[in-house]
Amino acid sequence: MVVIVDTVSATPLRPRHPEKVNRPDALSPPKPDWIRVRAPTSRGYADTRAIVKENGLVTVCEEAGCPNIGECWDKKHATFMIMGDTCTRACAFCNVKTGMPGTLDTREPEHVAEATFKLGLAHIVVTSVDRDDLADGGAEHFAKTIRAIRARCPTTTIEVLTPDFLRKEGALETVVAAKPDVFNHNLETVPSRYLTVRPGARYFHSVRLLQTVKEIDPAIFTKSGIMVGLGEERHEVSQVMDDLRSADVDFLTIGQYLQPTRKHHAVIRYVTPDEFAGYEKVAYTKGFLMVSASPLTRSSHHAGDDFAKLRAARAAKSR
16 A cells, blocks of 8 residues: 655645744653643533634633643633734743734624623633734733723623733833723743743833833732743742832732743743742732742632632731
């Protein structure tokens, strides 16, 4: 028997991360037991997936390969990723597709609002790819999405997880003016790891971004997160906490970095649950209203429950 493979007429598949194709494989140590999760199979997961697909939406849960997708989608909690599925940056840790994105879908804000309504979400998290190709970095699209959710689901609280809007004058102000309940922007890692982990960003710009949100509107909760296991030192994590508190950030998340493919940055080590508990204790002593630190902590994991605790913590502090 002869097998003929047509390599001429078939359209070759574009690599998900073309900038990483020729990199040598980066090998991570085997995953410990505490980091393993089961594949999603529940009815709730299937229902959430159907609602996402019928509205033509993208979720960071899928694109970033989040380990908590089964748990969250079973409860009909999804984090929508607006402005397409292709990012203009190529961070060493991220599994989101890289390249030149397409044009914005002008109906996307209404589709996100409709999916929020169908899922019955009391708290919604909206994030995006980086859109350095847009004059405002997609800030107005964020604002339109916030307003559309408010119109369709007036009681739903809204959390945005934004890019850094680097060199996008007035972009941050546009998003803040739309009054999300929570403004999240992740630092991702400690300053010493930026050149290898997050080369397109600037650490102190990101800290200043969060500080500016509070200067514009002190009522908005601010939030940021980092990954550990990328080669950072414990004292560097402590310094990040101090920098965020100097910017009056309310909520800190710390989770274990997991390598999406062998072409991405390797896991240098798996941080133990006891170490995460130690980070959480230290962060609370530094004055954060809310801290979530565990191997599987992610920015939007348990976001609704955490927002209720965050609001209660602020109320208790103001008494």
